[in-house]
Amino acid sequence: MTLSPNQRFTYNDLLTIVQQIPTPMFISEVTDAHHITIKESNLAVVKITGYPKQELLKMSPYDLIDKDLLRKASFDQKKISEDTPFMFESIITKKDGSVTPVLFQVIIITLSQNKKYSVTLIHDITDKRNTEVLLEKTHQQLESLFVYNPDLIFMLNKQGDFTNVNPANERILLYTKHEMLLMNYNDIIYEEDLESTNQKFNEVLQNATVQVELRVYNKAGEILTLDITAVPTINDGQVTGVIGVARDITFEKEMAKQLQESEQRYRSIYENNIDAVLSFDLNGCFSYINKATEQLMGYTAKELIGTPFLPHIIPEERKRTAEEYAKVEQGIAVQYETCMLNKQQEFVYLHVTVIPIIVDGKLTGVHCLGKDITEKKKFEEKLNYMAYHDYLTALPNQHYFHHKLKELMETEHSLEPFSIFFLDLDRFKSINDSLGHEYGDKLLKKVAERLQWYTPGNATVFRYGGDEFIVLLQQTTLSKTTEVADQLMTSLSQPYDLEGIDIVTTPSIGISVYPQDAQDSKTLIKKADNAMYHAKRMGKSNYQFYHDSMHSKIQGNIELESLLRKAIKRNEFSLFYQPQIGTKSNQIYGAEALIRWNSHELGMISPAEFIPLAEESGLIVPIGEWVIREACQQVKNWQCANLPLFPVSVNLSIRQFYQSDLIPMIRKIIEETGIEPHYLELEITETMAMEAESATIILQELKNTGVKIAMDDFGTGYSSLNYLKKFPIDHLKIDQSFVKDISYDKDDKDIVSTIIVLAHNLNMLTIAEGVETAEHVAFLKEHKCDVLQGYHFSKPLPPQEFESWLKNWVKSENE
Known part of the structure; x- marks a missing residue:
């Protein structure tokens, strides 16, 4: 019988037929092997799964299969893309969480416009296979034989x-x-x-x-x-x-290959090794040494063979050496550093690897490889000294002070009282400005000498930074603290002879006492700092013990902070740019962006005045964001003006560095201004990197954005070499305090040359700040400093003047 057009099935008729089919069946749309969506199902599917039809139409067939079984099931996914019917057994997880073993029968149908649909029939096979056997035996076998x-x-x-x-x-x-x-x-x-x-x-x-x-x-x-x-x-x-x-x-x-070459390698390690290679017998006596060992120790093989090695180790290292050697006798290879005396009785530092010689399971002797690290030790000692001491006064620095204070408060005698003197020189800035930095440095040296001379033996003097010093007075009383304060006021207020000029600078001293004022270092330092500022407000040239009625430094700057909060909205900030010149090409390498504040009420305000206040108040975060955005926009402006492009560096404060949205903020600014990320360089300080683990993560995230990273003022703070070599840093910036005297100061010459060598060994470039003379340029070029920055080339300039300077520089280089 043939149906007439009026007798053809309607869509609803087809759905009625599907609903009446007793076998659970659903129809799915197949986008690809991984994206399948249920489009229609009959009532039998609702009954077997427990899901209402409205929920089923929002699900994928994969949602019905037990998740753990789905993870382990094998699917030949090409069958779906090849329209091949297939069947597989599985377990349906019902809406109530119960399970039913089933057989899925899948037919793939391609309709008009190449749309693919799958028709899936579900057959309950509970009688065929016991659910517990499927879940337990199959699962356990799969887990033991397959998964594990x-x-x-x-x-x-x-x-x-x-x-x-x-x-x-x-x-x-x-x-x-x-x-x-x-x-x-x-x-x-x-x-x-x-x-x-x-x-x-x-x-x-x-x-x-x-x-x-x-x-x-x-x-x-x-x-x-x-x-x-x-x-x-x-x-x-x-x-x-x-x-x-x-x-x-x-x-x-690989081991088999190494074994084939072991004889040649073994002999090469001994005979051709530039490091000391030697063997000991079970009594700890030399049994073999190579030429490098003879050169290192100064003895011939004939003098050493058969004699014990331990007497050559310095006395203070012998016990530890014997302990390490005992581990080797138990079949354990060890590595450690030690020190010995050569034939000339000179100290030789070694990194040794001691390896047991095992033959047929028995210890027959010991191999030792010794690397001479004497120069490295000296280098590390020098860097360690630099890290913990102030370059100018040779006093312990701020980092040493924090280390000492932490150590003092964590000892078993941590409740013993001590005092902190926070000392600032009155009128130092005016002396520095009128006579110059050279005289200012000489004055600081003489102050440091007096502090050491007039403080008792139970006191330690630190240079905290700038013209600030700290005296840590241990095992003291209130009366002894007062006595020392009076002595310091008297001695430091006497004139200083600076090349025939009598200079008088008096101290303002703030004192906090442990444990009565605070029992944590941060608060103790802050209270001494507040007491010092109170001494200045009391007319300077005096000392004050901390007491709770004192106002903090921040409170004393409420007016300035109020104006600072309005500065961004008033558009009072601007950026000046100082060029950086490559030593090899003599072309512009980059520029540093430096912020300036021209207040409507107070006029030009030095960054040295408002930056610390911005740091303390938290305003450094929005100000820092403005600086980054302004610098990036300036790069874009220069690009549009067809000027040469180069990285512009911006200083990051410690608050910005550990700001949670720093990375998104930088990415957003780069995207909005439309510059290439490598044209922005972010300068961090060594202080930020002291939390090395978290700093490494932040620096790597910054590096992943494509920006460059420089470590500013290197050598004036503290960096662990162990972490510094892991930091993704492009440049080390040598602080201008090291550069200014390199023409005649041997210590500064050594420091600068050491930093350059260190940077190059770590695959970093160096930028020297404060380059002001031709002698500076000649020395830095001779020692292969990569980039120079300073007044020798240009002072910091506003954008238009910088553009004029840039055009003249490019023109002069091309002539």
């Missing part, structure tokens, strides 16, 4: 596509399971092994079991060697694929 196997287990279809892999594949090959299920084994085979691998694969498809060693690439591009046993997968007597078990033997193969 340390070797790689993989399944391939006949085309060589991965259909399942165990977790060991992710650990060894570094691909996720999802990535591997979209790959063919040919994708990872080493090229030279591809032909033989294909041959072995075909043998397995011919119902053979093969064992083969072959090389593969992991996701990182590394070549691994695998020992693979492959067997055919048999279904109804037909080979349907391959199952393989692979063991990573890369290390074993």
